Amino acid sequence: APSVPKNLSVVAEGNNTMRISWDSVSGQQDDCQLWLRDPRNGTLPWRHSLVRGQVQHLLQGLIPGRNYSVSLSCVAGPYWSSTKPLAVTMEPNPVKDVQCLPESRSLYLNWTSSPGDVEAYEVVTERLSEGLPTSKIVTSIPTSEVSLEGLRPNSSYQIVVSTVGMNTMRSQAVTLLCNTTVEALPPPLRADIFQVEASSTVIISSDLFSEENGQIEYYGVVATTNDSLLRPTQEIMSSTWYDHYYGTEDSYLAVLIPNPFHLSPRSSPETWRVPVGTEECGRSRATCNGKLKANEQYRFSIAAFTKYDPVAPAVTFTMFSAAGSGTDATPLSMPVIAGIVVGFLLTLAAIFALIYWKQLRAKRTKKSSLPQEMVTYSLRNIHRPIPIQNFKQYYEMKTASANHAFFQEFEELKEVGKEQLKVEAELPANVSKNRYPHVLPYDHSRVKLSQLGEDPHSDYINANFMPGYTSQQEFIATQGPLKKTIEDFWRLVWEQNVCNIIMLTVCMENGRVLCDHYWPSESAPISYGQVRVHLLMQSSSEEWTMREFKLWHEGLQAERLVSHLHYTAWPDHGIPESTTSILTFRELVREHIQNTKDAGPTLVHCSAGVGRTGTFIALDRLLQQMKQEKVVDTFGVVYSLRMNRYLMIQTL
Known part of the structure; x- marks a missing residue:
């Protein structure tokens, strides 16, 4: 041998x-x-x-x-x-592009796997205290994503991700640091005890709340005339003084101030006096410390925020104080509101007035008189459309008395559609796919994605079909994508044959992420699941940016062109500075829609997909209605939108 x-x-x-x-x-x-x-x-x-x-x-x-x-x-x-x-x-390849999406008590991780055999992924999670590890969790999972639950709020975690090969050997580890977000504060430490002076001045104590879940950023005062409420609910954050004084809300956020106890450590006060009802209102309607109603018994609650967000605040409330003496009965003195445009209906009214006055000047038509009897506004007797020739008088009447009539009209729409089911959005498997926990799509009008494999929840995305002027599904209203829903977003675009995406928000504003960046910034294409997106062209002006994308579907081996029209001059919970600007942008959008008549719905999104998104869709519908029917039915349009998506046109 x-x-x-x-x-x-x-x-x-x-x-x-x-x-x-x-x-x-x-x-x-x-x-x-x-x-x-x-x-x-x-x-x-x-x-x-x-x-x-x-x-x-x-x-x-x-x-x-x-x-x-x-x-x-x-x-x-x-x-x-x-x-x-x-x-x-053979050692397995390490993972790439690890991304972390933090919540208060969880971290969602995803990554890209490299070529090679993979038996599992190992994720080691260590909480850090003063830079040192204090606890370790080892998780073995078969997929390239994981949600780490049961973590502490406002804490730093060291995450180590490794690939485990078929031979049980581990790859080189990829390490990153990720912080959980702050959470609502624990209950006050002093058994809800605080002082209210006879002049409706609330005394906030510096040690009323614990800061173990993070520093308190803001304090607020909630006022109520409801003598049966023990403690405010988070929904009260969406109620304003205008809703209370001119509407039917009995509770509202009256005051919101930065934490006064962290101004200077050397001279930090122990208490802070907050008068309620001072008639101080800024340009924003988010909070207005307006005059209290005469002959009403008000009670107050103190709110503490580790994070202030009008839609999803991290907040804890004290119990309401005992009822005090009623306020003096004095004549109403409305605060001066800067500008006549204070919200959606006023924004539309200003736009319609501008258009009408231009048409009036061009045609030199005679002024018509205001009808002697105006419509009685109620949901049972839906408001009649206003003829264009009467709109100037209608607008002047509505804006009289500090816009009181507009506030009353908007109040009637607050409950429209809210009784409709949102079961799919509230399922545990879908909750993390919603940017804001209280802005959820109705079941009857939600856009369904195709199901992936055996996952019954893979058809969910926070989006609704919305009626336009010519079709009941002319638009899709959706939230700004989250990191974990970007692939679903592009799947939606492909499956619904969307050729025009209208974006009405910036990605970040005042340090808050309003929408995750979901398109390639460079000419190199990026794949989002089965859809590869290639930026062909980008053209920017002062108030908007136009982009053209080429989409390629890996599975279907097909391509499409998609326009991306991005309006950047519309702040969150605000209005554009110029009606001319948004009108011009809307004309640009309408031109793109007309050039793609055989396409699917036009997709519109902002951050939550209800405020600016609803306003823009309503604006487009009303302008077409004015052109075709010579009438303006603002109430009817808003009613229709709210029946198809929760909170459309969020505030006045």
Whole structure:
């Protein structure tokens, strides 16, 4: 028998290369061969003939994360001999592009896997205190995403992600730091005790709330005339003084101030006096410390915010104070509201007035008189459309008395549609796909994605079909994508044959992420699931940016062109500075829609997909109605939108 090579050894170099070496073979041999066996490959093993005197060989192009066996054999005449197979383990490839999406008590992670065999991914989570690890959680998962639950709010975590190959060997680790967000404060430490002076002045104590979940950023005062309420609910955050004074709300956020106890550590006060009813209102309607109603008993609650967000605040309330004496009965003195545009209906009214007055000047038509009897506004008797020739008088009447009539009209729409079901959006598997926990799509009008595999919840996205002027599904209103829903967003665009995306928000405003960046910034294409997006063109002006994308579907092997019209001059919970600007942008959008008549719905989004999104869709509908029917039915349009998506046109 021929001599067998001795001292066979294998050293892995990287994760796809191995160097095999052995001692020189003595004696008579006709041929020696190197054998490589792949236990996962059913074909014949790979073999390589060696030259006489060869003592090493470099094997490349192996699969990371896989087990191999190596042996040497020699032949002399009819005789054959071989070394024992030597097992070789290839290190798996590390993961790439690890992203972290934090919540208060959880972290959602996803990453991109590299080529090679993967048995699982190992995620090691360590909470850090003053830079040192305090606890460790090891998680093994089969997919390239994980939601780490049960974490502490406002804490730093070190995350280590490794690939585990079929051979149980781990790859080089990828390490990142991720912080959970702040959470609502724990209950006050002083049993809800605080002082209210006879002049409706609330005394806030610096140690009324604990800061163990993070520093308090803002304090607020909630006022109520409801004598049965024990403590405010988070929904009260969306109620304003205008809703209370002119509407039917009995409770509202009266005051919102930055934390006064962190102004200067050396001279920080122990208490802070907050008068309620001072008639101080800024340009924003988010909070207005307006006059209290005469002959009403008011009670107050103190709110503490670790994060202030009008839609989803991190807030804790004290119980309401005991009822005090009623306020003096004095004549109403409305605060001065800067500008006549204070919200959606006023914005529309100003736009319609501008258009009407221009038409009036051009046509030199005569002024018509205001009808003697105006419509009685109620939901049972839906408001009649206003003829264009009467709109100037209607507008002047509505804006009289500090816009009182507009506030009353908007109040009637507050409950429209709210009784409709939102079951799918509230399922545990879908909750994390919603940007704001209180802005959820109605079941009857939600846009359904195609189901992926066996996952019954993969058809969910926070989006609704919305009626336009010409079709009941002319638009899709959706939220600004989250990192974890970007693939779903592009799947929606493809499946609904969307050719025009209208974006009405910036991605970040005042330090708050309003929408995650979901398109490629450079010309290099990026794949989002099955859809590859290629930026073909970008053209920017002062108030908007136009982009053209080419979409390629990997599975269907098909491509489409999509326009992206991005209006950047509309602040969150605010209005554009110029009606001319938004009118011009709307004309641009309408031109794109007309040029793609055979396409699917036009997709419109802002951050929550209700405020600016609803206003823009309503504006487009009303302008078409004015052109075709010579009437304006603001109430009817808003009513229709609110029946199809929760909170459309969020505030006045």
